[in-house]
Amino acid sequence: MAAPPYFIAVDLGATKILSLVSTPAGEVLGRDRRPTLARGGPKVVLSQLEASIRSAARRAGVSLEGAQALGIASPGPIDLTAGVVRNPPNLPGWKGVPLRRLLAERLGLPVVLENDATAAAVGEHAFGAGRGLKYMVYVTVSTGIGGGIIIDGRPYRGKGGSGGELGHIIVQAYDGPQCGCGARGCIEALASGRAIAARAQELLAQGKAPVLAQLIGPRQEVTAKTVAQAARAGDPHCRALMEEAGRLLGLALTSYAHIFDPEAIVVGGGVSRAGPLLWRPMRASFAANTMSQLKKGLLLLPSRLKDAAGALGMVYILAGSLA
Ligand SMILES: [Zn+2]
Structure with missing residues:
Protein backbone atom coordinates (compact mmCIF):
# COMPACT_ATOMS: atom_id res chain seq x y z
CA MET A 1 0.00 0.00 0.00
CA VAL A 122 -7.95 29.16 8.50
CA GLY A 123 -6.72 26.61 11.05
CA GLU A 124 -9.42 27.44 13.60
CA HIS A 125 -12.00 27.44 10.84
CA ALA A 126 -10.93 24.12 9.32
CA PHE A 127 -10.01 22.10 12.41
CA GLY A 128 -10.81 24.15 15.54
CA ALA A 129 -13.42 26.35 17.22
CA GLY A 130 -14.94 27.64 13.98
CA ARG A 131 -15.50 24.34 12.20
CA GLY A 132 -18.42 24.39 9.80
CA LEU A 133 -19.05 28.15 10.04
CA LYS A 134 -19.38 30.43 7.01
CA TYR A 135 -18.58 33.72 8.71
CA MET A 136 -15.88 33.85 11.36
CA VAL A 137 -13.45 36.40 12.74
CA TYR A 138 -10.27 35.21 14.44
CA VAL A 139 -8.33 37.48 16.78
CA THR A 140 -5.02 36.57 18.36
CA VAL A 141 -3.97 38.51 21.43
CA SER A 142 -0.33 37.81 22.15
CA THR A 143 2.76 40.06 22.05
CA GLY A 144 0.85 41.99 19.41
CA ILE A 145 -2.73 41.62 18.19
CA GLY A 146 -3.52 40.09 14.81
CA GLY A 147 -6.45 38.59 13.07
CA GLY A 148 -7.98 36.83 10.14
CA ILE A 149 -11.39 36.90 8.54
CA ILE A 150 -13.39 34.05 7.03
CA ILE A 151 -16.12 35.12 4.62
CA ASP A 152 -18.31 32.50 2.96
CA GLY A 153 -15.97 29.79 4.28
CA ARG A 154 -12.84 31.33 2.72
CA PRO A 155 -10.08 33.55 4.07
CA TYR A 156 -10.34 37.22 3.15
CA ARG A 157 -6.96 38.68 2.16
CA GLY A 158 -7.77 42.06 0.60
CA LYS A 159 -6.12 43.57 -2.47
CA GLY A 160 -2.52 43.03 -1.32
CA GLY A 161 -2.78 40.19 1.18
CA SER A 162 -2.77 42.43 4.26
CA GLY A 163 -6.51 42.40 5.02
CA GLY A 164 -7.49 41.60 8.58
CA GLU A 165 -5.11 43.84 10.54
CA LEU A 166 -7.55 43.63 13.43
CA GLY A 167 -5.00 44.79 16.00
CA HIS A 168 -4.99 48.25 14.48
CA ILE A 169 -8.60 49.15 14.94
CA ILE A 170 -8.50 52.45 16.81
CA VAL A 171 -10.34 52.49 20.12
CA GLN A 172 -8.80 55.64 21.64
CA ALA A 173 -8.17 58.28 19.00
CA TYR A 174 -5.96 61.39 19.37
CA ASP A 175 -4.80 60.95 22.97
CA GLY A 176 -4.25 57.20 22.81
CA PRO A 177 -0.79 55.62 23.20
CA GLN A 178 1.50 55.43 20.16
CA CYS A 179 1.21 52.17 18.24
CA GLY A 180 4.05 50.47 16.34
CA CYS A 181 2.09 51.00 13.10
CA GLY A 182 2.36 54.78 13.37
CA ALA A 183 -1.20 55.52 14.53
CA ARG A 184 -2.39 56.25 18.05
CA GLY A 185 -4.80 54.32 20.24
CA CYS A 186 -4.92 51.05 18.29
CA ILE A 187 -6.19 48.12 20.35
CA GLU A 188 -2.68 46.62 20.00
CA ALA A 189 -1.19 49.67 21.75
CA LEU A 190 -3.67 49.24 24.62
CA ALA A 191 -4.39 45.57 25.22
CA SER A 192 -1.65 43.43 23.64
CA GLY A 193 0.80 41.47 25.78
CA ARG A 194 3.41 44.14 25.12
CA ALA A 195 1.04 46.97 26.11
CA ILE A 196 -0.05 45.19 29.31
CA ALA A 197 3.59 44.56 30.27
CA ALA A 198 4.51 48.21 29.60
CA ARG A 199 1.68 49.45 31.79
CA ALA A 200 2.69 47.03 34.54
CA GLN A 201 6.27 48.36 34.34
CA GLU A 202 4.88 51.84 35.08
CA LEU A 203 3.04 50.45 38.11
CA LEU A 204 6.25 48.82 39.32
CA ALA A 205 8.20 52.04 38.87
CA GLN A 206 5.61 53.80 41.04
CA GLY A 207 5.79 51.04 43.65
CA LYS A 208 2.13 50.23 43.04
CA ALA A 209 2.39 46.52 42.26
CA PRO A 210 3.99 44.85 45.27
CA VAL A 211 2.61 41.37 44.51
CA LEU A 212 3.97 41.58 40.97
CA ALA A 213 7.33 42.86 42.21
CA GLN A 214 7.61 39.87 44.53
CA LEU A 215 6.48 37.46 41.82
CA ILE A 216 9.05 38.51 39.24
CA GLY A 217 11.90 38.81 41.73
CA PRO A 218 15.22 40.38 40.78
CA ARG A 219 14.87 39.50 37.06
CA GLN A 220 12.26 42.25 36.77
CA GLU A 221 10.93 40.63 33.62
CA VAL A 222 7.28 41.51 33.22
CA THR A 223 4.96 39.78 30.77
CA ALA A 224 1.17 39.72 30.47
CA LYS A 225 1.39 36.25 32.00
CA THR A 226 3.12 37.48 35.17
CA VAL A 227 0.66 40.39 35.38
CA ALA A 228 -2.23 37.90 35.24
CA GLN A 229 -0.54 35.76 37.91
CA ALA A 230 -0.15 38.80 40.17
CA ALA A 231 -3.79 39.76 39.57
CA ARG A 232 -4.90 36.26 40.58
CA ALA A 233 -2.69 36.48 43.66
CA GLY A 234 -4.61 39.58 44.74
CA ASP A 235 -2.69 42.54 43.32
CA PRO A 236 -5.48 45.13 42.86
CA HIS A 237 -3.66 47.31 40.30
CA CYS A 238 -2.71 44.30 38.19
CA ARG A 239 -6.30 43.11 38.35
CA ALA A 240 -7.53 46.54 37.21
CA LEU A 241 -5.01 46.47 34.39
CA MET A 242 -6.25 43.10 33.10
CA GLU A 243 -9.86 44.26 33.44
CA GLU A 244 -9.15 47.40 31.45
CA ALA A 245 -7.46 45.33 28.73
CA GLY A 246 -10.49 43.01 28.66
CA ARG A 247 -12.94 45.93 28.42
CA LEU A 248 -11.02 47.49 25.55
CA LEU A 249 -10.76 44.14 23.74
CA GLY A 250 -14.53 43.81 24.10
CA LEU A 251 -14.91 47.16 22.31
CA ALA A 252 -12.67 45.97 19.48
CA LEU A 253 -14.77 42.78 19.20
CA THR A 254 -17.88 44.98 19.01
CA SER A 255 -16.42 46.76 15.98
CA TYR A 256 -15.56 43.45 14.31
CA ALA A 257 -19.12 42.24 14.94
CA HIS A 258 -20.58 45.45 13.49
CA ILE A 259 -18.43 45.24 10.37
CA PHE A 260 -18.65 41.51 9.60
CA ASP A 261 -21.80 40.16 11.31
CA PRO A 262 -20.00 36.84 11.91
CA GLU A 263 -21.37 33.65 13.45
CA ALA A 264 -18.39 33.51 15.80
CA ILE A 265 -15.42 35.53 16.92
CA VAL A 266 -12.64 33.16 18.00
CA VAL A 267 -10.10 34.67 20.39
CA GLY A 268 -6.68 33.06 20.71
CA GLY A 269 -3.11 33.97 21.60
CA GLY A 270 -1.20 33.75 24.87
CA VAL A 271 -2.93 36.71 26.54
CA SER A 272 -6.37 35.19 25.85
CA ARG A 273 -5.42 32.31 28.14
CA ALA A 274 -5.59 34.60 31.19
CA GLY A 275 -9.09 33.15 31.70
CA PRO A 276 -12.03 34.90 33.39
CA LEU A 277 -9.76 37.75 34.47
CA LEU A 278 -9.80 38.91 30.85
CA TRP A 279 -12.84 37.14 29.41
CA ARG A 280 -15.38 38.42 31.94
CA PRO A 281 -14.80 42.16 31.26
CA MET A 282 -14.33 41.42 27.54
CA ARG A 283 -17.69 39.64 27.29
CA ALA A 284 -19.37 42.33 29.40
CA SER A 285 -18.19 45.29 27.32
CA PHE A 286 -18.93 43.38 24.11
CA ALA A 287 -22.45 42.64 25.32
CA ALA A 288 -23.03 46.24 26.44
CA ASN A 289 -21.92 47.84 23.17
CA THR A 290 -22.92 45.49 20.35
CA MET A 291 -26.17 46.02 18.45
CA SER A 292 -28.68 43.38 19.47
CA GLN A 293 -29.41 42.09 15.96
CA LEU A 294 -25.67 41.42 15.45
CA LYS A 295 -25.20 39.93 18.92
CA LYS A 296 -27.98 37.43 18.33
CA GLY A 297 -26.48 34.08 17.38
CA LEU A 298 -22.91 35.35 17.61
CA LEU A 299 -20.55 33.26 19.74
CA LEU A 300 -17.38 34.51 21.41
CA LEU A 301 -15.19 31.42 21.57
CA PRO A 302 -11.70 30.64 22.85
CA SER A 303 -9.27 29.20 20.30
CA ARG A 304 -9.18 25.39 20.31
CA LEU A 305 -5.93 24.76 18.49
CA LYS A 306 -3.89 27.19 20.61
CA ASP A 307 -0.30 27.40 19.32
ZN1 LIG B 1 -1.61 50.27 15.20
Whole structure:
Protein backbone atom coordinates (compact mmCIF):
# COMPACT_ATOMS: atom_id res chain seq x y z
CA MET A 1 0.00 0.00 0.00
CA ALA A 2 1.32 3.46 -0.89
CA ALA A 3 2.18 5.74 2.03
CA PRO A 4 -0.49 8.42 2.64
CA PRO A 5 0.40 11.92 1.41
CA TYR A 6 1.78 14.33 3.99
CA PHE A 7 2.71 17.99 4.25
CA ILE A 8 5.22 19.99 6.21
CA ALA A 9 3.66 23.05 7.87
CA VAL A 10 5.59 25.68 9.78
CA ASP A 11 4.52 28.62 11.90
CA LEU A 12 7.31 31.16 12.20
CA GLY A 13 6.65 33.42 15.17
CA ALA A 14 8.71 36.13 16.83
CA THR A 15 9.10 33.92 19.91
CA LYS A 16 8.72 30.35 18.64
CA ILE A 17 8.97 28.16 15.57
CA LEU A 18 6.51 25.27 15.29
CA SER A 19 6.96 22.68 12.55
CA LEU A 20 4.46 19.90 11.90
CA VAL A 21 4.30 16.90 9.62
CA SER A 22 0.63 16.30 8.95
CA THR A 23 -1.76 14.41 6.73
CA PRO A 24 -4.11 16.57 4.62
CA ALA A 25 -6.82 15.89 7.22
CA GLY A 26 -4.79 17.54 9.98
CA GLU A 27 -3.54 14.36 11.63
CA VAL A 28 -0.16 15.34 13.06
CA LEU A 29 2.56 12.72 12.53
CA GLY A 30 5.48 14.61 14.08
CA ARG A 31 6.32 18.04 15.44
CA ASP A 32 9.19 20.26 16.53
CA ARG A 33 8.93 23.39 18.59
CA ARG A 34 11.81 25.71 19.50
CA PRO A 35 12.30 29.31 20.56
CA THR A 36 13.04 31.71 17.70
CA LEU A 37 16.49 33.26 17.91
CA ALA A 38 15.00 36.39 16.37
CA ARG A 39 17.88 38.65 17.40
CA GLY A 40 20.21 36.62 15.19
CA GLY A 41 18.50 38.02 12.10
CA PRO A 42 17.19 36.20 9.01
CA LYS A 43 20.27 34.00 8.42
CA VAL A 44 20.12 32.45 11.89
CA VAL A 45 16.34 32.05 11.76
CA LEU A 46 16.51 30.43 8.33
CA SER A 47 18.95 27.81 9.64
CA GLN A 48 16.66 27.29 12.61
CA LEU A 49 13.70 26.76 10.30
CA GLU A 50 15.58 24.10 8.35
CA ALA A 51 16.71 22.33 11.53
CA SER A 52 13.17 22.41 12.96
CA ILE A 53 11.63 21.04 9.75
CA ARG A 54 14.19 18.22 9.54
CA SER A 55 13.61 17.36 13.20
CA ALA A 56 9.81 17.20 12.73
CA ALA A 57 10.26 14.88 9.72
CA ARG A 58 12.62 12.68 11.73
CA ARG A 59 10.14 12.45 14.59
CA ALA A 60 7.35 11.57 12.16
CA GLY A 61 9.58 8.86 10.69
CA VAL A 62 9.18 10.24 7.15
CA SER A 63 11.58 11.65 4.58
CA LEU A 64 11.54 15.34 3.72
CA GLU A 65 11.69 14.54 0.00
CA GLY A 66 8.51 12.49 0.29
CA ALA A 67 6.43 15.48 1.42
CA GLN A 68 3.93 16.94 -1.06
CA ALA A 69 4.73 20.54 -0.19
CA LEU A 70 5.83 22.87 2.55
CA GLY A 71 3.68 25.69 3.92
CA ILE A 72 5.03 28.47 6.08
CA ALA A 73 3.07 31.08 8.04
CA SER A 74 5.09 34.20 8.73
CA PRO A 75 4.48 37.49 10.47
CA GLY A 76 3.41 40.19 8.00
CA PRO A 77 3.62 42.36 6.09
CA ILE A 78 4.14 39.88 3.28
CA ASP A 79 4.12 40.19 -0.49
CA LEU A 80 2.14 37.04 -1.26
CA THR A 81 2.69 37.21 -5.02
CA ALA A 82 6.46 37.53 -4.76
CA GLY A 83 6.77 35.23 -1.72
CA VAL A 84 8.66 37.91 0.18
CA VAL A 85 8.50 38.80 3.89
CA ARG A 86 8.77 42.59 3.99
CA ASN A 87 9.68 44.00 7.43
CA PRO A 88 7.83 42.42 10.36
CA PRO A 89 8.27 44.64 13.44
CA ASN A 90 9.01 41.61 15.66
CA LEU A 91 11.68 40.05 13.42
CA PRO A 92 14.69 42.38 13.55
CA GLY A 93 16.79 42.62 10.38
CA TRP A 94 14.10 41.20 8.09
CA LYS A 95 13.75 43.52 5.12
CA GLY A 96 12.39 41.98 1.95
CA VAL A 97 13.48 38.39 2.69
CA PRO A 98 12.47 36.08 -0.23
CA LEU A 99 11.44 33.35 2.22
CA ARG A 100 9.51 31.24 -0.28
CA ARG A 101 12.50 30.93 -2.67
CA LEU A 102 15.08 30.48 0.12
CA LEU A 103 13.17 27.60 1.72
CA ALA A 104 12.43 25.97 -1.64
CA GLU A 105 16.15 26.05 -2.47
CA ARG A 106 17.21 24.69 0.90
CA LEU A 107 14.66 21.90 1.10
CA GLY A 108 13.80 21.07 -2.50
CA LEU A 109 10.06 21.31 -1.97
CA PRO A 110 7.32 23.55 -3.39
CA VAL A 111 6.67 26.24 -0.77
CA VAL A 112 3.51 28.21 0.00
CA LEU A 113 3.85 31.37 2.11
CA GLU A 114 1.00 32.90 4.08
CA ASN A 115 0.38 35.64 6.63
CA ASP A 116 0.45 34.03 10.10
CA ALA A 117 -2.82 35.45 11.37
CA THR A 118 -4.67 34.45 8.20
CA ALA A 119 -3.21 30.95 8.54
CA ALA A 120 -4.36 30.75 12.17
CA ALA A 121 -7.87 31.88 11.17
CA VAL A 122 -7.95 29.16 8.50
CA GLY A 123 -6.72 26.61 11.05
CA GLU A 124 -9.42 27.44 13.60
CA HIS A 125 -12.00 27.44 10.84
CA ALA A 126 -10.93 24.12 9.32
CA PHE A 127 -10.01 22.10 12.41
CA GLY A 128 -10.81 24.15 15.54
CA ALA A 129 -13.42 26.35 17.22
CA GLY A 130 -14.94 27.64 13.98
CA ARG A 131 -15.50 24.34 12.20
CA GLY A 132 -18.42 24.39 9.80
CA LEU A 133 -19.05 28.15 10.04
CA LYS A 134 -19.38 30.43 7.01
CA TYR A 135 -18.58 33.72 8.71
CA MET A 136 -15.88 33.85 11.36
CA VAL A 137 -13.45 36.40 12.74
CA TYR A 138 -10.27 35.21 14.44
CA VAL A 139 -8.33 37.48 16.78
CA THR A 140 -5.02 36.57 18.36
CA VAL A 141 -3.97 38.51 21.43
CA SER A 142 -0.33 37.81 22.15
CA THR A 143 2.76 40.06 22.05
CA GLY A 144 0.85 41.99 19.41
CA ILE A 145 -2.73 41.62 18.19
CA GLY A 146 -3.52 40.09 14.81
CA GLY A 147 -6.45 38.59 13.07
CA GLY A 148 -7.98 36.83 10.14
CA ILE A 149 -11.39 36.90 8.54
CA ILE A 150 -13.39 34.05 7.03
CA ILE A 151 -16.12 35.12 4.62
CA ASP A 152 -18.31 32.50 2.96
CA GLY A 153 -15.97 29.79 4.28
CA ARG A 154 -12.84 31.33 2.72
CA PRO A 155 -10.08 33.55 4.07
CA TYR A 156 -10.34 37.22 3.15
CA ARG A 157 -6.96 38.68 2.16
CA GLY A 158 -7.77 42.06 0.60
CA LYS A 159 -6.12 43.57 -2.47
CA GLY A 160 -2.52 43.03 -1.32
CA GLY A 161 -2.78 40.19 1.18
CA SER A 162 -2.77 42.43 4.26
CA GLY A 163 -6.51 42.40 5.02
CA GLY A 164 -7.49 41.60 8.58
CA GLU A 165 -5.11 43.84 10.54
CA LEU A 166 -7.55 43.63 13.43
CA GLY A 167 -5.00 44.79 16.00
CA HIS A 168 -4.99 48.25 14.48
CA ILE A 169 -8.60 49.15 14.94
CA ILE A 170 -8.50 52.45 16.81
CA VAL A 171 -10.34 52.49 20.12
CA GLN A 172 -8.80 55.64 21.64
CA ALA A 173 -8.17 58.28 19.00
CA TYR A 174 -5.96 61.39 19.37
CA ASP A 175 -4.80 60.95 22.97
CA GLY A 176 -4.25 57.20 22.81
CA PRO A 177 -0.79 55.62 23.20
CA GLN A 178 1.50 55.43 20.16
CA CYS A 179 1.21 52.17 18.24
CA GLY A 180 4.05 50.47 16.34
CA CYS A 181 2.09 51.00 13.10
CA GLY A 182 2.36 54.78 13.37
CA ALA A 183 -1.20 55.52 14.53
CA ARG A 184 -2.39 56.25 18.05
CA GLY A 185 -4.80 54.32 20.24
CA CYS A 186 -4.92 51.05 18.29
CA ILE A 187 -6.19 48.12 20.35
CA GLU A 188 -2.68 46.62 20.00
CA ALA A 189 -1.19 49.67 21.75
CA LEU A 190 -3.67 49.24 24.62
CA ALA A 191 -4.39 45.57 25.22
CA SER A 192 -1.65 43.43 23.64
CA GLY A 193 0.80 41.47 25.78
CA ARG A 194 3.41 44.14 25.12
CA ALA A 195 1.04 46.97 26.11
CA ILE A 196 -0.05 45.19 29.31
CA ALA A 197 3.59 44.56 30.27
CA ALA A 198 4.51 48.21 29.60
CA ARG A 199 1.68 49.45 31.79
CA ALA A 200 2.69 47.03 34.54
CA GLN A 201 6.27 48.36 34.34
CA GLU A 202 4.88 51.84 35.08
CA LEU A 203 3.04 50.45 38.11
CA LEU A 204 6.25 48.82 39.32
CA ALA A 205 8.20 52.04 38.87
CA GLN A 206 5.61 53.80 41.04
CA GLY A 207 5.79 51.04 43.65
CA LYS A 208 2.13 50.23 43.04
CA ALA A 209 2.39 46.52 42.26
CA PRO A 210 3.99 44.85 45.27
CA VAL A 211 2.61 41.37 44.51
CA LEU A 212 3.97 41.58 40.97
CA ALA A 213 7.33 42.86 42.21
CA GLN A 214 7.61 39.87 44.53
CA LEU A 215 6.48 37.46 41.82
CA ILE A 216 9.05 38.51 39.24
CA GLY A 217 11.90 38.81 41.73
CA PRO A 218 15.22 40.38 40.78
CA ARG A 219 14.87 39.50 37.06
CA GLN A 220 12.26 42.25 36.77
CA GLU A 221 10.93 40.63 33.62
CA VAL A 222 7.28 41.51 33.22
CA THR A 223 4.96 39.78 30.77
CA ALA A 224 1.17 39.72 30.47
CA LYS A 225 1.39 36.25 32.00
CA THR A 226 3.12 37.48 35.17
CA VAL A 227 0.66 40.39 35.38
CA ALA A 228 -2.23 37.90 35.24
CA GLN A 229 -0.54 35.76 37.91
CA ALA A 230 -0.15 38.80 40.17
CA ALA A 231 -3.79 39.76 39.57
CA ARG A 232 -4.90 36.26 40.58
CA ALA A 233 -2.69 36.48 43.66
CA GLY A 234 -4.61 39.58 44.74
CA ASP A 235 -2.69 42.54 43.32
CA PRO A 236 -5.48 45.13 42.86
CA HIS A 237 -3.66 47.31 40.30
CA CYS A 238 -2.71 44.30 38.19
CA ARG A 239 -6.30 43.11 38.35
CA ALA A 240 -7.53 46.54 37.21
CA LEU A 241 -5.01 46.47 34.39
CA MET A 242 -6.25 43.10 33.10
CA GLU A 243 -9.86 44.26 33.44
CA GLU A 244 -9.15 47.40 31.45
CA ALA A 245 -7.46 45.33 28.73
CA GLY A 246 -10.49 43.01 28.66
CA ARG A 247 -12.94 45.93 28.42
CA LEU A 248 -11.02 47.49 25.55
CA LEU A 249 -10.76 44.14 23.74
CA GLY A 250 -14.53 43.81 24.10
CA LEU A 251 -14.91 47.16 22.31
CA ALA A 252 -12.67 45.97 19.48
CA LEU A 253 -14.77 42.78 19.20
CA THR A 254 -17.88 44.98 19.01
CA SER A 255 -16.42 46.76 15.98
CA TYR A 256 -15.56 43.45 14.31
CA ALA A 257 -19.12 42.24 14.94
CA HIS A 258 -20.58 45.45 13.49
CA ILE A 259 -18.43 45.24 10.37
CA PHE A 260 -18.65 41.51 9.60
CA ASP A 261 -21.80 40.16 11.31
CA PRO A 262 -20.00 36.84 11.91
CA GLU A 263 -21.37 33.65 13.45
CA ALA A 264 -18.39 33.51 15.80
CA ILE A 265 -15.42 35.53 16.92
CA VAL A 266 -12.64 33.16 18.00
CA VAL A 267 -10.10 34.67 20.39
CA GLY A 268 -6.68 33.06 20.71
CA GLY A 269 -3.11 33.97 21.60
CA GLY A 270 -1.20 33.75 24.87
CA VAL A 271 -2.93 36.71 26.54
CA SER A 272 -6.37 35.19 25.85
CA ARG A 273 -5.42 32.31 28.14
CA ALA A 274 -5.59 34.60 31.19
CA GLY A 275 -9.09 33.15 31.70
CA PRO A 276 -12.03 34.90 33.39
CA LEU A 277 -9.76 37.75 34.47
CA LEU A 278 -9.80 38.91 30.85
CA TRP A 279 -12.84 37.14 29.41
CA ARG A 280 -15.38 38.42 31.94
CA PRO A 281 -14.80 42.16 31.26
CA MET A 282 -14.33 41.42 27.54
CA ARG A 283 -17.69 39.64 27.29
CA ALA A 284 -19.37 42.33 29.40
CA SER A 285 -18.19 45.29 27.32
CA PHE A 286 -18.93 43.38 24.11
CA ALA A 287 -22.45 42.64 25.32
CA ALA A 288 -23.03 46.24 26.44
CA ASN A 289 -21.92 47.84 23.17
CA THR A 290 -22.92 45.49 20.35
CA MET A 291 -26.17 46.02 18.45
CA SER A 292 -28.68 43.38 19.47
CA GLN A 293 -29.41 42.09 15.96
CA LEU A 294 -25.67 41.42 15.45
CA LYS A 295 -25.20 39.93 18.92
CA LYS A 296 -27.98 37.43 18.33
CA GLY A 297 -26.48 34.08 17.38
CA LEU A 298 -22.91 35.35 17.61
CA LEU A 299 -20.55 33.26 19.74
CA LEU A 300 -17.38 34.51 21.41
CA LEU A 301 -15.19 31.42 21.57
CA PRO A 302 -11.70 30.64 22.85
CA SER A 303 -9.27 29.20 20.30
CA ARG A 304 -9.18 25.39 20.31
CA LEU A 305 -5.93 24.76 18.49
CA LYS A 306 -3.89 27.19 20.61
CA ASP A 307 -0.30 27.40 19.32
CA ALA A 308 -0.93 24.96 16.48
CA ALA A 309 -3.61 27.07 14.73
CA GLY A 310 -1.22 28.70 12.24
CA ALA A 311 0.59 25.50 11.27
CA LEU A 312 -2.66 23.52 10.92
CA GLY A 313 -4.06 26.37 8.83
CA MET A 314 -1.09 25.90 6.48
CA VAL A 315 -1.94 22.19 6.24
CA TYR A 316 -5.45 23.10 5.11
CA ILE A 317 -4.19 25.74 2.66
CA LEU A 318 -1.69 23.25 1.18
CA ALA A 319 -4.36 20.56 0.84
CA GLY A 320 -6.56 23.08 -1.00
CA SER A 321 -3.80 24.40 -3.25
CA LEU A 322 -2.87 20.90 -4.43
CA ALA A 323 -6.42 19.58 -4.76
ZN1 LIG B 1 -1.61 50.27 15.20
